[in-house]
Amino acid sequence: MKEPVPSQKGSKPASSDEGRRGEFGAHFARSFRVLWFIASGIVGNRTLAEDVVQEAAMIGMEKFDEFVPGTNFTAWMGQMVRHVALNSIRKEKRQRTHLAEAGAEGRLGVASSEVGRDESSRAADASLSWSARGELPPDQQHFDDQVIRALGEVSPAARACLLLRTVEGLEYGEISKLLGIPEGTAMSHVHRSRQQLRDRLRGQDPTGGRAPSADTTGDNA
Numbered sequence: 001m002k003e004p005v006p007s008q009k010g011s012k013p014a015s016s017d018e019g020r021r022g023e024f025g026a027h028f029a030r031s032f033r034v035l036w037f038i039a040s041g042i043v044g045n046r047t048l049a050e051d052v053v054q055e056a057a058m059i060g061m062e063k064f065d066e067f068v069p070g071t072n073f074t075a076w077m078g079q080m081v082r083h084v085a086l087n088s089i090r091k092e093k094r095q096r097t098h099l100a101e102a103g104a105e106g107r108l109g110v111a112s113s114e115v116g117r118d119e120s121s122r123a124a125d126a127s128l129s130w131s132a133r134g135e136l137p138p139d140q141q142h143f144d145d146q147v148i149r150a151l152g153e154v155s156p157a158a159r160a161c162l163l164l165r166t167v168e169g170l171e172y173g174e175i176s177k178l179l180g181i182p183e184g185t186a187m188s189h190v191h192r193s194r195q196q197l198r199d200r201l202r203g204q205d206p207t208g209g210r211a212p213s214a215d216t217t218g219d220n221a
Contacts, residue, residue, distance in 0.1 A: 024064045028057055031074040034168055035081045038178060041160025042085035044152060052088055056080040078178035089156075150200040154193045157181070161189035162197075 028035075032053065039049035039056075060067075060077050067076055151159055160179060164170045165186075172190070176183040 020064055021061065024061050027073040028060070028077070031077055034074050034164065034170070034178065035077055037163045037168060038078050038081045038160055039085045041163050042082065042156045043088055044156060044159065048088060049085075052085045053081055056084045059084070072177065075174075075177040079180055082179060150197045153200065154196060155189075158189040158193040158196075161186050162193045165190045166194075 035053050035056070036049055039052040040046060043049055043052060056077065059080050063080075067073065151162075154162065157179065161175055164175045164178065165172070170178070172183045172186045175181075175186040175190075179186065181189075
């Protein structure tokens, strides 16, 4: 028996789909670095940040028909990255809670030390692991180990704002759109986290003065 042929009514030509995929890919390639910093700032882990961006890209590709040409693609995708990143954090929290309730701490040995840690502590561990593995992104090579450790102590939202402002040089209005927060909040996050980093680094300077690397967190904003 001959297989029924699906109706072609309302379907898009294959060439149209390929064109849309190509258009999405071009936009995504230009926005990837900023999207990565958004994810990294929220989840505090390089590998997980890459997974978050890729998952968001799949969602974005499926919803690309909703994107309005001529508008800010990075801001549009940034909201998806933020949503996926926050969901990833919630999922990890639920997993840790489940392990704790099941009494898995003792059975998992070293892994049990992770149970019950707060978000900023986990982010600090992730930042330390970046430094130990020497896997800093190319555009963060000017950050030394102390800066990376200090970044891990900053809240996820503040860390994302600081990275986007300091490393990417984005204006506060752009950061506001990317993270879905008021511009004033973005500015406050940057200034407070910058001061937190300076205080942290100054405290680690063995001479009692300001740590040389602290200047890498500043700008003229």
